[in-house]
Amino acid sequence: MSQGGMPWPGERARVPVGAAYDVVIGHDLLGAVGELLPPTAARALLVHTGRLPGVVAAVRESLVGKGIRVVDGLVPDAEAAKTIEVAARLWEVLGRESFTRTDVVVGVGGGTVTDLAGWVAAAWLRGVGFINVPTTVLAMVDAAVGGKTGINTAEGKNLVGAFHEPLGVVCDLDVLGGLPEVDFAAGMAEVIKAGFIDDPLILEIIEADPGAARRVGSQTVELIERAVAMKARVVSADLREAGLREILNYGHTLGHAIEQHAAYAMRHGEAVSIGMVFAAELAHRSGLIDDVLLQRHRDVLGSAGLPTRYADASLEELLVAMSRDKKTRGSTLRFVVLEGLAQPTRLIGPSSELLSAAYAGLG
Numbered sequence: 001m002s003q004g005g006m007p008w009p010g011e012r013a014r015v016p017v018g019a020a021y022d023v024v025i026g027h028d029l030l031g032a033v034g035e036l037l038p039p040t041a042a043r044a045l046l047v048h049t050g051r052l053p054g055v056v057a058a059v060r061e062s063l064v065g066k067g068i069r070v071v072d073g074l075v076p077d078a079e080a081a082k083t084i085e086v087a088a089r090l091w092e093v094l095g096r097e098s099f100t101r102t103d104v105v106v107g108v109g110g111g112t113v114t115d116l117a118g119w120v121a122a123a124w125l126r127g128v129g130f131i132n133v134p135t136t137v138l139a140m141v142d143a144a145v146g147g148k149t150g151i152n153t154a155e156g157k158n159l160v161g162a163f164h165e166p167l168g169v170v171c172d173l174d175v176l177g178g179l180p181e182v183d184f185a186a187g188m189a190e191v192i193k194a195g196f197i198d199d200p201l202i203l204e205i206i207e208a209d210p211g212a213a214r215r216v217g218s219q220t221v222e223l224i225e226r227a228v229a230m231k232a233r234v235v236s237a238d239l240r241e242a243g244l245r246e247i248l249n250y251g252h253t254l255g256h257a258i259e260q261h262a263a264y265a266m267r268h269g270e271a272v273s274i275g276m277v278f279a280a281e282l283a284h285r286s287g288l289i290d291d292v293l294l295q296r297h298r299d300v301l302g303s304a305g306l307p308t309r310y311a312d313a314s315l316e317e318l319l320v321a322m323s324r325d326k327k328t329r330g331s332t333l334r335f336v337v338l339e340g341l342a343q344p345t346r347l348i349g350p351s352s353e354l355l356s357a358a359y360a361g362l363g
């Protein structure tokens with residue numbers, strides 16, 4: 001349920017995701033995470049990597065303060081967390097601790113942790129509540145919001161999962177102070193995505209001050225709020241990706257293939273950055289967008305320090321992974337492309353000549 005009521009101390013923005021829950025953005029918010037617990041909860045599994053002890057301690061204290069038992073679910077860092085083995089270990093813990101349908105899972109970390117924690121909660125007893133405390137820009141603006149949960153398999157990215165909405169999302173901007181610049185920029189790839197598909201003011205903010213896409217500053221809260229608001233609008237209209245939600249996948253068809261090809265050594269946001277330039281090349285070569293909008297992709301993403309080309313694979317190697325993209329129907333690839341700024345559409349079944357030319361166009 002949307003929390004409504006009085007704003008929390010430190011709250012700078014609150015974005016409702018339909019009537020289901022809110023994304024609260026602000027400072028010094030970790031002590032309020034316990035407010036999101038259902039009154040019936042007796043236990044919480046705290047899923048985290050162990051790399052943010054101060055953040056986790058503050059969340060634990062908030063939960064313990066509500067009189068519940070808190071159990072640690074320590075997981076590997078980054079994409080290594082999103083495996084069936086790690087999920088199974090957490091389900092073992094839930095079983096040993098006799099977690100019931102009124103108990104909850106709390107994910108504290110980047111998008112890999114919130115994707116995993118959400119999936120563990122979605123499948124346990126066929127669905128228990130979970131709370132997201134995202135600690136990267138990417139998780140705040142995208143992964144922790146919208147109810148897509150899941151893990152990878154050897155065959156590809158996010159191939160197993162479920163739509164399962166959180167009870168709430170708490171974005172404490174103070175935790176971003178220690179985020180490496182490369183991870184900050186990787187998160188900004190999804191913010192820039194929001195700019196191209198829906199909210200060009202995001203692009204204007206970054207064009208006026210490219211530093212805003214590289215580190216925490218005076219524009220951070222507005223960029224995060226705008227991206228979250230866009231995602232909230234889209235997922236509350238189409239939670240299960242029947243149509244509209246596909247626009248959030250801009251840049252992901254090639255992006256996910258690159259991540260898998262690179263054995264997850266490349267960050268998600270970096271791969272999506274390359275994927276957006278590829279989608280822009282496809283649109284440009286199909287006569288849907290002009291030179292200016294194509295170049296704008298390279299300029300904005302490049303100014304954030306994000307990659308815009310990939311030289312380590314042939315298109316043929318990447319096509320296998322792209323065939324497993326969730327937007328593919330049968331053997332027909334489907335790409336989200338633009339037919340103008342903030343005008344997303346679909347490119348269905350591009351010819352192999354077009355795909356090759358667009359891939360070569362990446363440079």
Ligand SMILES: NC(=O)c1ccc[n+]([C@@H]2O[C@H](COP(=O)([O-])OP(=O)(O)OC[C@H]3O[C@@H](n4cnc5c(N)ncnc54)[C@H](O)[C@@H]3O)[C@@H](O)[C@H]2O)c1
Pocket residue numbers: 049051052077078079082109110111112113115135136137138139142143144145146147148149158175176177178179180183186187267268269
């Ligand atoms: N479910 C969705 O809708 C959705 C949307 C977008 C992305 N995703 C998924 O999110 C994942 C990427 O998320 P990510 O970019 O956050 O990666 P991540 O979770 O790997 O975090 C990136 C790195 O930042 C570190 N870190 C996290 N918080 C920190 C902090 N506050 N200070 C310092 N270091 C910190 C982590 O330990 C990790 O090494 C991918 O698996 C992607 O598929 C999911």
Ligand SMILES: O=C(O)C(=O)C[C@@H](O)[C@H](O)[C@H](O)COP(=O)(O)O
Pocket residue numbers: 142146148157158190241245246248249252326
């Ligand atoms: O929320 C969505 O819908 C998205 O597509 C957001 C993406 O940024 C995100 O990376 C998502 O996990 C991709 O989903 P998938 O369905 O392609 O696995």
Ligand SMILES: [Zn+2]
Pocket residue numbers: 142190252268272
């Ligand atoms: Zn993404």
